Amino acid sequence: MATRIQIFDTTLRDGEQVPGCKLNTAQKIEIALALETLGVDVIEAGFPVSSPGDFESVRAIAAAIKNPIICGLSRAVEQDIRVAAEALKPALRPRIHTGIGVSEMHIRYKLCTTPEGILERAAAAVKLAKSFVEDVEFYAEDAGRADNEFLARVLEVAIKAGATVLNIPDTTGYCLPEQYGAKIKYLYENVKGIEKAILSTHCHNDLGLATANSIAGISNGARQIECTINGIGERAGNTALEEVVMILRQHADLGFVSGINTRLLNPISQLVSEKMGVVVQPNKAIVGGNAFAHSSGIHQDGVIKKRETYEIIDPLEVGVDHSQIVLTARSGRAALAYRAKNIGFNLTKDALDEVYAAFLIIADRKKEVVDADLLELLKPVGIPVTAL
Ligand code: KIV
Ligand code: ZN
Numbered sequence: 597m598a599t600r601i602q603i604f605d606t607t608l609r610d611g612e613q614v615p616g617c618k619l620n621t622a623q624k625i626e627i628a629l630a631l632e633t634l635g636v637d638v639i640e641a642g643f644p645v646s647s648p649g650d651f652e653s654v655r656a657i658a659a660a661i662k663n664p665i666i667c668g669l670s671r672a673v674e675q676d677i678r679v680a681a682e683a684l685k686p687a688l689r690p691r692i693h694t695g696i697g698v699s700e701m702h703i704r705y706k707l708c709t710t711p712e713g714i715l716e717r718a719a720a721a722v723k724l725a726k727s728f729v730e731d732v733e734f735y736a737e738d739a740g741r742a743d744n745e746f747l748a749r750v751l752e753v754a755i756k757a758g759a760t761v762l763n764i765p766d767t768t769g770y771c772l773p774e775q776y777g778a779k780i781k782y783l784y785e786n787v788k789g790i791e792k793a794i795l796s797t798h799c800h801n802d803l804g805l806a807t808a809n810s811i812a813g814i815s816n817g818a819r820q821i822e823c824t825i826n827g828i829g830e831r832a833g834n835t836a837l838e839e840v841v842m843i844l845r846q847h848a849d850l851g852f853v854s855g856i857n858t859r860l861l862n863p864i865s866q867l868v869s870e871k872m873g874v875v876v877q878p879n880k881a882i883v884g885g886n887a888f889a890h891s892s893g894i895h896q897d898g899v900i901k902k903r904e905t906y907e908i909i910d911p912l913e914v915g916v917d918h919s920q921i922v923l924t925a926r927s928g929r930a931a932l933a934y935r936a937k938n939i940g941f942n943l944t945k946d947a948l949d950e951v952y953a954a955f956l957i958i959a960d961r962k963k964e965v966v967d968a969d970l971l972e973l974l975k976p977v978g979i980p981v982t983a984l
């Protein structure tokens with residue numbers, strides 16, 4: 597029996613921290629509703645104390661969403677926690693996400709305190725949050741670079757104070773998958789009281805390892821993945837939701853499932869891209885414009901014969917209508933014949949040879965040969981075609 601992984605979406609909080617991605621309340625509600633339909637388990641709706649607008653958005657989302665848990669972020673600061681609790685009041689399933697830095701770098705240079713000071717503030721923050729809501733998640737900021745023994749002590753204090761989810765952020769995207777996996781394993785095996793809580797991954801992508809680290813995390817005991825649509829987030833972004841979800845699906849042998857309706861992955865990717873005004877890079881896994889496009893002759897020939905020769909995912913499974921055969925100077929005859937057929941021309945072998953020579957001349961001049969170019973090529977009188 598596969599283990600269910602909780603999908604914690606932070607598009608509206610960590611994702612919205614991206615410069616230029618700011619959303620208004622109506623846009624945030626639209627995305628939250630789409631996330632609910634997608635099937636996420638937790639929506640981190642914002643950081644209520646950060647601005648009146650964010651407070652209002654969290655409140656409105658808390659009122660509009662029925663199924664997922666609605667989470668509000670706070671620092672380990674009394675006012676933050678009180679404001680988060682207030683914003684979450686309309687939620688059917690509220691969660692306060694509070695925490696503090698635990699690496700030497702954060703303790704000494706950012707928080708200007710001592711390890712003992714961190715333990716005290718962690719306990720007090722969780723205790724206060726717990727006085728408002730049952731569901732309290734504690735984040736150990738910069739856990740990726742923190743000493744594991746100290747990290748374990750902080751988590752023990754958080755569990756004692758009532759935390760039920762323990763977030764282990766690789767805040768700076770520093771860890772290698774082996775290191776992050778080993779950290780989760782260490783915590784799973786050494787934190788007293790860990791059976792009362794679940795471990796959560798929150799990985800940043802500074803070295804392009806966020807997705808790999810999240811998978812290493814669940815392979816070593818974590819049961820929740822924090823992620824964003826299109827992998828947006830601070831700096832190089834967060835773990836991409838669509839990537840981890842499809843990894844769980846493609847590698848069923850790992851023994852994990854999520855509750856995500858994968859057919860909605862592309863529509864929600866486009867919605868987030870449009871609302872936030874951030875273009876999805878064409879080569880982005882799962883949701884990029886080229887994720888199911890084939891342009892080299894060798895690949896095209898294979899895909900036309902059998903899609904699975906070069907595709908591990910059926911595009912329909914992630915909400916893409918069909919694979920694309922793109923015509924470029926690297927395309928072969930098979931692709932040209934295929935695309936000609938799509939617009940109504942069944943070329944004989946001689947006709948194909950003739951058109952292919954002309955096609956290459958145009959293709960060398962243009963980045964992509966589109967249907968209009970193809971029609972021009974096929975137009976000249978005398979090109980024999982068989983009727984479809
Ligand atoms: O990256 C991080 O450490 C965070 C925390 C606030 C959860 O986003
Ligand atoms: Zn983060």
